[in-house]
Amino acid sequence: MEDIRRLQAQFTAERDWNQFHQPRNLLLALVGEVGEVAELFQWKGEVAEGLPGWTPSQREALSHELSDVLIYLLELAEKCHVDLPQAALAKMELNAKKYPAGRVQGSAKKYTEYSTEDGEQGH
Numbered sequence: 001m002e003d004i005r006r007l008q009a010q011f012t013a014e015r016d017w018n019q020f021h022q023p024r025n026l027l028l029a030l031v032g033e034v035g036e037v038a039e040l041f042q043w044k045g046e047v048a049e050g051l052p053g054w055t056p057s058q059r060e061a062l063s064h065e066l067s068d069v070l071i072y073l074l075e076l077a078e079k080c081h082v083d084l085p086q087a088a089l090a091k092m093e094l095n096a097k098k099y100p101a102g103r104v105q106g107s108a109k110k111y112t113e114y115s116t117e118d119g120e121q122g123h
């Protein structure tokens with residue numbers, strides 16, 4: 001992630017594109033790329049892990065669009081002064097506390113749906 005962040009900062013600076021890469025523009029670019037990912041899944045119905053039946057060119061297109069999402073996400077975080085690699089690790093620790101494996105085993109309910117009888121710690 002550090003390499004991607006550094007290389008994208010270099011790419012942007014070399015083109016004098018920081019003038020366009022303000023947080024809101026980056027957010028819009030990110031959402032646009034998420035839309036391009038969605039377009040690849042559009043009308044296909046449920047898709048199993050590993051994308052069986054997808055052609056090599058569809059797989060390549062997906063890898064490109066997912067990369068665009070990641071690149072814009074990292075740059076957006078940087079321009080918002082969020083250290084995303086560090087923040088994501090900290091957030092994963094919070095997630096693990098919010099969803100203790102023993103308590104939520106096999107259930108996809110949101111934490112707000114667990115009742116006090118389930119041992120909710122209050123929200």
Ligand SMILES: Nc1ccn([C@H]2C[C@H](O)[C@@H](COP(=O)(O)OP(=O)(O)OP(=O)(O)O)O2)c(=O)n1
Binds near residue numbers: 020065067068072
């Ligand atoms: N002003 C820009 C334009 C592009 N990029 C970089 C980041 C993305 O990784 C990629 C996005 O390029 P495009 O806008 O050309 O989008 P696509 O590559 O998805 O092309 P297309 O929309 O034709 O699928 O290029 C950027 O940083 N800043």
